[in-house]
Amino acid sequence: MYTCETDHCSCKIGFQVSWRFVYIVEYFGPLLIHPLVFFLRQYLYPNIPIKPLAASVDGDLSPSQKLLFGMMMLHFLKREIETIFVHKFSASTMPAWNIFRNSAFYWFLGGLLSALDVYHPRSLAARDQDPLVNYLGLALYVFGEGMNVAVHLHLSSLRSRGGTERKIPTGLGFGLVTCPNYMYEVVAWLGMIIVSRSWAVALSIAVGILYMRAWAIGKERSYRKQFGDKYKKKKWGMLPGFF
Numbered sequence: 143m144y145t146c147e148t149d150h151c152s153c154k155i156g157f158q159v160s161w162r163f164v165y166i167v168e169y170f171g172p173l174l175i176h177p178l179v180f181f182l183r184q185y186l187y188p189n190i191p192i193k194p195l196a197a198s199v200d201g202d203l204s205p206s207q208k209l210l211f212g213m214m215m216l217h218f219l220k221r222e223i224e225t226i227f228v229h230k231f232s233a234s235t236m237p238a239w240n241i242f243r244n245s246a247f248y249w250f251l252g253g254l255l256s257a258l259d260v261y262h263p264r265s266l267a268a269r270d271q272d273p274l275v276n277y278l279g280l281a282l283y284v285f286g287e288g289m290n291v292a293v294h295l296h297l298s299s300l301r302s303r304g305g306t307e308r309k310i311p312t313g314l315g316f317g318l319v320t321c322p323n324y325m326y327e328v329v330a331w332l333g334m335i336i337v338s339r340s341w342a343v344a345l346s347i348a349v350g351i352l353y354m355r356a357w358a359i360g361k362e363r364s365y366r367k368q369f370g371d372k373y374k375k376k377k378w379g380m381l382p383g384f385f
Contacts, residue, residue, distance in 0.1 A: 158235035165225040167241055171249030172218045172256075179257035180211050187263055202263065206270040210260050210338045213283055217330065218252075220287065228294050230301045251346040259342035266339035279336030286330030289314065293323040310365070310373055317374070320362040324354040324380035355385050
């Protein structure tokens with residue numbers, strides 16, 4: 143869900159693996175788990191009446207459940223594409239154990255727990271009645287994801303291929319917060335919370351915010367130290383009015 147961009151995350155302790163590989167592995171979890179739960183509901187919830195598989199996919203699933211499935215898949219597919227083609231990392235490797243720690247977060251919270259709750263036949267998403275709620279959630283999601291991509295592309299453009307130099311980012315929300323990519327990430331997930339009506343989806347981004355807040359603080363500290371008076375200090379790291 144989130145990309146740590148601070149240098150303090152790159153300590154050389156023990157066996158190392160590439161940052162890119164770690165992110166590819168962790169984002170793959172939800173891309174695997176959501177389709178499994180989505181299409182195998184009749185086997186996961188045997189005591190709850192569900193039509194045969196062909197009918198359950200086209201009939202039993204509510205518009206909210208189907209929409210959330212698409213939103214989740216696009217979100218993590220976007221992250222895989224960004225990891226492979228867009229992100230440039232200050233450090234080339236990280237401790238190998240991070241694979242298990244990071245993957246546990248994504249595979250369990252963003253993957254298994256969210257999928258089991260959202261696609262349950264008696265979930266709030268399964269009983270949705272108001273399409274306007276879905277439209278609101280989708281609008282926030284599209285805006286958040288689009289702006290998140292724009293920020294990542296801008297950050298990538300500030301660094302040469304294979305380089306570690308830093309430049310001061312501007313526009314796209316950088317005048318408001320230190321890390322607008324995290325701000326837009328939260329907006330996109332707020333859209334998914336609205337569509338899913340799921341406590342598990344809300345818990346996933348709530349935990350993610352704790353990580354992103356720490357990274358935003360580290361990023362602000364890094365900017366101030368490196369650029370001094372050239373950098374316009376920010377009061378808020380990622381969410382204006384909160385932190």
